Amino acid sequence: MRDHMAPITPMSQQYFDRSSTEQMSKDQRVDPLTIGRLVPQQQNKGELIPKESPGQYVARMSHQHGHEVLPPASTPPEKSILALTEVKMGFTHYAGDASKFPPKNQWKSFDEIFSANKAEMGKTGDTPSDIDHIYAAVKECAKIGVEERVIFAIIMQESTGNVGVRTTVNADGHGTAGLMQCDGSPGFPGRHGLSQDEITSMVRAGTNHFKGNLKDFGNTDTAECIYKALREYNSGSVNEHDLSDGRGATPAYVSDVANRLLGRTN
Template identity: 80%
Template sequence: MGFTHYSGPASNFPGKDQWKSFEQIFNANKASMAATGDTGEDIGRIWNAVVECAKIGVEERVIFAIIMQESTGNVGVRTTYNADGHATAGLMQCDGSPGFPGQHGLSQEQITSMVRAGTEHFKGNLRQFGNNASADCIYKALRAYNSGSVNEHDLSDGRGATGPYVSDLANRLLGRTN
């Protein structure tokens, strides 16, 4: 199913009452993860890592949606570099995250370390916008996670980063896949 484009303030994006459960979102994306070369064990360990790292104070489904947006769940995703030249690695393509480019069959510790780095980074973004579990706070924090700055009047204003990032994440939270 295709993605619907959302833009404008957070109030224009789907409410949490429309989001699918973590299990539904995860199951809808298993084939995409396997297509990256992930083993069945890698996929199971991603689930475990998300559940563990949610204890930091970020919803499982939000963590997993970021994983799918940033790396398609590919535990061996290549390291990229942000506009400042800093390496952004791992499942959540985060500054300071460990990365294992081209590798699969990773340990639970390796996979959890990538998810923890991204979740901790995102938790910092949540703190900027009230540190609560509201959709409003989450959508603004997603914009900050991707671009570092936020136009609260238009969350599709990427300010040099990926414009539809928040819209894409909203679609993933609705259970849609690309």
């Protein structure tokens, strides 16, 4: 969930050419419509987030790759950043109210989304049985009243399906653990080859939490309700006029999950 993260000082000040997509990590995610300052990120994604100073563009990098900061530019690099996003990620950026995000009739089926992400899960160290257990856990926890594909899209956004993902601590001092990086979830950092019960316990904790978010917006199985609940799951509060307003969390969170629901991958 990784909400309410406080800013940190960049670990490095390595500059690079904004126009070059070759010098930027394939694991970097960039929000092309915002400019920003560096903040912590637990996933291997990148992000640009708002800052008062309009001259500086800062890319948030994977903790595996360190932090790299773009120097101030005389003109905003929206075009080159957008091109980089398309080349490296294949993700489309969505912003605005829920109607500006993809409708449910464009979402892929759960089996299609799951199959498209098997390779990514395997790269985390997951065993074939871990992957099978995730599938079964999602099926079981969907009985709580949350769509299978939404549960799985959150899992991929939060942990890339890594059953041994590390436990993090949010700004309130609470641990956010497990496949859905949820407050109060069990976690098994560094472990793989988990039992079905262990994996289901993580998915159940995150699904129960998200179910509460759905209830805050009418608890309906509609794209509008789901997108608003996703915003709250990540940031704790929602600007319904712009679901890419991160409120101090990850601006592109809802947009990223929407892309995953369309079958797009890392």
